[in-house]
Amino acid sequence: MNVFAFDALNVFLLACLVVTAIAIARLRGLFAVAMLSGIYSLLSASVFVLLDAVDVAFTEAAVGAGMTTVLFLATFGLTRSRENAASHERRLPALLVSVACGAVLLFALSDLPPFGAADTPVQTHPIAERYVETTHDEVGIPNMVTTLLASYRGFDTLGEVMVVFTAGIAVLMLLGRCSRERAEDDH
Amino acid sequence: MALHQEHVVLRVVAKMLIPMILLFALYVQFHGDYGPGGGFQAGVIFAAGIILYALVFGLGAARQVVPPPVLRRLAALGVLLYAGVGVFSLLSGYAFLDYDAIDPEHPSHGQHLGILLVELGVGITVASVMLMLFFSFAGRGRQ
Numbered sequence: 001m002n003v004f005a006f007d008a009l010n011v012f013l014l015a016c017l018v019v020t021a022i023a024i025a026r027l028r029g030l031f032a033v034a035m036l037s038g039i040y041s042l043l044s045a046s047v048f049v050l051l052d053a054v055d056v057a058f059t060e061a062a063v064g065a066g067m068t069t070v071l072f073l074a075t076f077g078l079t080r081s082r083e084n085a086a087s088h089e090r091r092l093p094a095l096l097v098s099v100a101c102g103a104v105l106l107f108a109l110s111d112l113p114p115f116g117a118a119d120t121p122v123q124t125h126p127i128a129e130r131y132v133e134t135t136h137d138e139v140g141i142p143n144m145v146t147t148l149l150a151s152y153r154g155f156d157t158l159g160e161v162m163v164v165f166t167a168g169i170a171v172l173m174l175l176g177r178c179s180r181e182r183a184e185d186d187h
Numbered sequence: 188m189a190l191h192q193e194h195v196v197l198r199v200v201a202k203m204l205i206p207m208i209l210l211f212a213l214y215v216q217f218h219g220d221y222g223p224g225g226g227f228q229a230g231v232i233f234a235a236g237i238i239l240y241a242l243v244f245g246l247g248a249a250r251q252v253v254p255p256p257v258l259r260r261l262a263a264l265g266v267l268l269y270a271g272v273g274v275f276s277l278l279s280g281y282a283f284l285d286y287d288a289i290d291p292e293h294p295s296h297g298q299h300l301g302i303l304l305v306e307l308g309v310g311i312t313v314a315s316v317m318l319m320l321f322f323s324f325a326g327r328g329r330q
Contacts, residue, residue: 054223057223058215058228059228059231062231062235063231066231066232066235067231067317070235070242070321071320071321071324077324078327138294138298139295139298139302140295141299141302142221143220145225146219146302150302150306151301151302154273154284155284158269158270158305160227161265161269161308161309161312161313162266164312165263165316168315171319172319175324175327176323
């Protein structure tokens, strides 16, 4: 892909992200918001694909666009699916908080390296070269992301699985089981 | 939530799609060494297939396919499988989660098998936790 097409696609996708975000902020019907946040995740996944991070894109598409949307929809079955309009006296503080957060983020952005810079610590640190050169001999699996996540950093991934497991247990404790299932268990 | 009385098109399309989604999940699970994907993605895709079944054919039918008590045990089993591989390597005199321990003669075979096993553990836990989340959210609305 030539550089111009890459830039144009990036700009297009990021513009779509901004439009989706504004639409989410303005809509009151939460069903539409759930669908739009699914679209937002899918667009982010496309950005990740453009950046050659296919594994991350895969996760984003499956979890963000698929799972989260379904959980949102299931939650609307428990609550209402329409957002209350914010009262007028709250609007000014909300605007101030949003502007302040945005300003802090923009300020932090100035410390980030430019997009695609080759001399960042991530690119120049010797550990990256060490992994690229030795995974083939030490592990021999073509997908280096899997090698890193499951083998070199297996302890990290174990922690992540624990987090997923603990989150599941916590939701079970909070929401409990439905009465029918409990009745079935007791018999 | 039960759409199975009407909506013939939805029912037929879902019946055709669900096996393919589940098969694709298994492909992502066991092909993660070679292509993009792995346990996390495969678990979510597998759960999505069952959730589609629950949305079209009703929560009760899905609960019969994967009973919630079984899901709770599976969620723990995945973590145990992952940690078990680590404990096995510890007991064999290697570092925790050093898969060379599985096949000391051919370390790269051990690595392959170890990665396959821990990814399987990840997949089992993620799929069952996702389904647990869905069942507990969707199940409450019916009380």
